[in-house]
Amino acid sequence: MNARWHASLTADHRIQASIDATAIAHNLALIRQRARQCARPPRIWATVKADAYGHGLALVLPGLVDADGIAVQYLSDAHACRQAGWQGPILVYAGLQSASEAALLNIPGLHLVISHAAQIDWLSARPPRPEAPDVWLRFCGDLRLAGFDIAAYGRADARCRELAAQHRIGQIGHLNHYAHAEDEDGIAAAHALFRQATRDLPGPISTCNSAAMWRHAGHMAETDWIRPGLALYGASPLPGTHGPALGLRPAMTLTARLMSLQTVAAGESAGYRSSFVATQATRIGLVGCGYADGYPRHAASGTPVLVNGHRSQVLGCITMDVTMIDLTGIADAVPGAPVTLWGAPGLPVETVAAAAGTIAAELLCGLTARVPLVAHAAHPA
Numbered sequence: 001m002n003a004r005w006h007a008s009l010t011a012d013h014r015i016q017a018s019i020d021a022t023a024i025a026h027n028l029a030l031i032r033q034r035a036r037q038c039a040r041p042p043r044i045w046a047t048v049k050a051d052a053y054g055h056g057l058a059l060v061l062p063g064l065v066d067a068d069g070i071a072v073q074y075l076s077d078a079h080a081c082r083q084a085g086w087q088g089p090i091l092v093y094a095g096l097q098s099a100s101e102a103a104l105l106n107i108p109g110l111h112l113v114i115s116h117a118a119q120i121d122w123l124s125a126r127p128p129r130p131e132a133p134d135v136w137l138r139f140c141g142d143l144r145l146a147g148f149d150i151a152a153y154g155r156a157d158a159r160c161r162e163l164a165a166q167h168r169i170g171q172i173g174h175l176n177h178y179a180h181a182e183d184e185d186g187i188a189a190a191h192a193l194f195r196q197a198t199r200d201l202p203g204p205i206s207t208c209n210s211a212a213m214w215r216h217a218g219h220m221a222e223t224d225w226i227r228p229g230l231a232l233y234g235a236s237p238l239p240g241t242h243g244p245a246l247g248l249r250p251a252m253t254l255t256a257r258l259m260s261l262q263t264v265a266a267g268e269s270a271g272y273r274s275s276f277v278a279t280q281a282t283r284i285g286l287v288g289c290g291y292a293d294g295y296p297r298h299a300a301s302g303t304p305v306l307v308n309g310h311r312s313q314v315l316g317c318i319t320m321d322v323t324m325i326d327l328t329g330i331a332d333a334v335p336g337a338p339v340t341l342w343g344a345p346g347l348p349v350e351t352v353a354a355a356a357g358t359i360a361a362e363l364l365c366g367l368t369a370r371v372p373l374v375a376h377a378a379h380p381a
């Protein structure tokens with residue numbers, strides 16, 4: 001068992017997610033190193049939407065001091081970032097949500113994405129101010145969740161140039177987000193259309209989430225700002241691989257405790273609707289972690305966990321509060337022993353996600369309020 005987890009899981013913690021800011025810093029440095037392979041290395045918007053993919057903004061920021069800027073979803077998040085001490089640029093992916101939000105733009109270093117015409121109307125109604133935000137026009141691309149299509153893009157750009165001339169906004173950039181970045185042939189056509197929409201328009205461009213960076217490394221030469229999210233947290237953006245296989249370090253370790261043990265005989269069952277039926281005498285451990293904590297209810301029987309460093313597995317169905325695991329042959333497991341659900345070496349969150357039929361990002365973002373996020377205590381090696 002890795003002694004660090006004993007140390008960081010205090011007696012008060014039934015369950016906790018330990019967040020390692022040095023892993024975030026490592027992942028950011030790896031991304032920077034990949035970007036530097038380009039003749040003109042792009043800058044980095046470190047994506048911290050959804051409370052830093054569930055890791056807790058305040059715990060993650062110490063690992064992001066070398067980012068060129070951070071990206072959030074909503075304007076209220078940008079205010080939270082300033083309160084948490086981030087002084088660099090902040091990009092707001094969803095931009096303004098209403099006319100009244102235009103009164104909340106008094107944040108220096110603010111960058112707003114503009115995805116539809118009403119957002120331009122709201123900005124034009126705002127009196128000119130010295131701290132005019134920079135804007136990024138979003139192309140709808142092949143994702144089509146947000147943004148201007150090729151017919152509307154030029155007009156949106158022209159309207160923004162009028163606002164810039166009136167000092168209502170600052171610089172104008174161009175942003176695209178891919179629908180198929182993990183595929184080998186996933187971005188060429190989408191990028192060509194984006195270049196067509198933005199041809200002859202001045203301003204920096206921003207493309208590339210984590211998947212685009214890893215699958216299409218050469219493409220980073222064609223963008224001024226990349227926008228990694230998932231990879232910063234140490235999870236792989238490519239299906240079928242794990243973050244550690246790409247040199248990334250998982251930043252979150254989810255650890256709960258063994259509550260009790262029992263042995264059931266062959267033929268006996270346990271769990272709601274007898275979800276586990278013993279085919280031989282089985283030592284079952286009960287772990288204080290369930291779907292009300294954010295552990296996925298769909299994690300199949302057999303999903304791996306670690307008990308005192310030994311690999312074990314889920315038995316039967318996950319319940320709201322507790323999960324059964326197999327302790328057969330693990331003699332040193334006693335009540336109170338830490339059980340790692342994901343994040344330890346050898347147990348990446350991607351493995352648990354695959355066993356539950358979902359993706360790593362959903363698990364990382366899905367921990368509930370009853371799981372404390374705790375700064376990983378650095379220990380001398």
Ligand SMILES: *Cc1c(COP(=O)(O)O)cnc(C)c1O
Nearest residue numbers: 047177209210211227228229230
């Ligand atoms: C979430 C998001 C990203 C980061 O994506 P990852 O796949 O997590 O790297 C980048 N750009 C936009 C617009 C996003 O919404």
